[in-house]
Amino acid sequence: MSEILLKEITKRYDKLIAVNDLNMKIQDNEFLVLLGPSGCGKTTTLRCISGLEIPDEGRIYIDGDDVTTKRASQRDIAFVFQLYALYPHMNVYSNIAFPLVTQGVSKQKIKEEVDRAVKILRIEHILKKRPKELAGGDQQRVALGRALVRRPKAFLLDEPIGTLDAKFREEMRSELKKLHVDVGATTVYVTHDQTEAMSMGDRIAIMNLGVLQQIGTPKEVYRNPNNLFVANFIGSPGMNFVKCRVFKKQDKVFINVLSVSQSVEVSGKSEKILTEKGYIDKEVILGVRPEDVLMSLAEKQDYITSKVYVLESTGSYNIIDVVLDSSEKIRVRTLSTVNPAVNQKVFLNFDMDRATIFDPETEEAIR
């Protein structure tokens, strides 16, 4: 069992609270991603787990052992840094073997372990090369190999692919995910890139200003964000937020898009929640993802008028930025065959079943 438990972890640097009362359980064999913007506390959290930092408050348990005050070298975890830090004077084989050599493992066993790691990472062909002769991706694999051979209780990775080319990052994301599927092992991965988090994590822990905002599977945090921050941070392009007022007319519930004074009917679960939680005649923030905005090129009843601002075509789908009369912007995701011209009028409605409604003061989702 290689479960990692963080209890009430707080870490301060002078007056700055880098990590604030963090409680989190990372399950055995889980690939957990710590996600958030620069300065949110994710790297500090990782460093506390590794032992490179000692928290000011709280306890850390790895596999049931309280390791809070244990040195990094005694924690049986492997840390893969952003810039690999390979030993430049050793070839690939020696780099990977090094952790075992220092442990005094037999030559025979070392060869077995290195062979295993090298096979998994598909780098058999570069064993004799030196780091400086390798492409970025291969260096990455060697760094991972050096971590793999130690068969640690957990792998900690700190934005390991951030500096690579976009295409390459995509390949490595798949490789890392596949590696985890094949090999298992508890992994904690830090990134600011939500695409990385979504494509690799079993669960994602989103942090902001030292505080854990939400932890859940990619589907959970995407479909049911707890607050505006999570809703905005997850998803590319981001969620649309529209200020609205809820009102009732003839037994039906509507939301009025304040800036353009046009209304959309609310039904189903949203209607129930708004009524039950007492939001009739109150202001709310409507959150709708681009793929849940319905767009019509022809005028349609109850649809909101808007104008095309920019059309972005990715090849497999389009993102159309539209401007409401008020200059409020909304992003719509469509098939790649939908190609209105810039400044063309288009008409919008929202899939209210898939929308999330937020309280404008607390910024929390109304559930």
Added chain:
Amino acid sequence: MADVKLNSITKTFGDITAVDDMKLEVRDKEFFVLLGPTGAGKTTTLRMISGLEKQDKGDIFLDGENVNDLGPALRDVAFVFQYYTLYPTFTVKQNLEFPLKSRMRNVPQDEIDKRVSEVAKVLNIDKLLDRSTLNLSGGEMQRVAIGRAIVRTPRVFLMDEPLSNLDAKLREEMRVELARIHLELEETFIYVTHDQIEAMTMADRIAVMNEGKILQIGSPEDIYERPACVFVAKFVGSPSINTFDAVIDEDKLVIGERDMICCLSKQQCKSLDKLDENKIVFGIRPEDVEVTREKKDDNSIQGEVYFSQSMGAEDILNLSISKDLLLRAIAPPKTLIKTGEKVFININMERAHLFDIATKNRIKC
């Protein structure tokens, strides 16, 4: 009028040929993107257009004028670097007006003020004019850098990966703003990036480069729908296109140990008849692969879901047909298909891409 023409441009650095006999024409007012991996030669090309680098062979024309012997200052181009390089001791306003204050230009101060104010407004930085550049966020700094280029109304804007240092979220926003600025300014933009989504979403035309050479020039649609070679097909589109070596067996393509068999259309068979080889490279994009629980038709291929990635608006299913035969398919997020499930894979052969196995070039069908 500000078109840019490169005629047989070559640049070497010692043993390395950074740019190899390049021919390129950028049209006036176009948003032209140089796209390729690190080391492709795109930044070198941009630097040669600006005059920061001198080519070893060939000619560069700006607006019909041969500018080979003109230094960067006289070429009247504006360069936006990857690392903003704002003047740290100046305010935003001072940064923006600096290019106009050059003695070479002799622009009166009230005109400078007017221009700075216009530009600041377009870029949404008009409230930051008196701010020190040390107190700006990444996005704000980037806008000032772009603003400093715009004030001069140069012939051409050259941008070298201007968004790569920004957080993913900010990059998304800035892409839209840049596309919009280009529409409003109606000027020629030449933009370098390694990120295909930037190229696809902003460009009028893209030149895909690798190892100093241009592999294809076309609109985003051309490049995506009709990639000229395997490299281009793999470079553009996310998730990447699936590619396989395939054997032609009459009217079918056979991949692996007959684990995967795809039926060719009459048109495809006709085009393949002309080949000497009986092998090709077969490509199919993940969005053209449909995964079903039940067999859809005789062409359905059996496979298993190796693992799935939930991207939010879509799911990526990583499928294995055999131990060595893997491919990716896109499924809607409502899909209930899970890891480990045995499924049927249906390939839309109308959307197949066929490439010559030796040259890796597109086989036209």
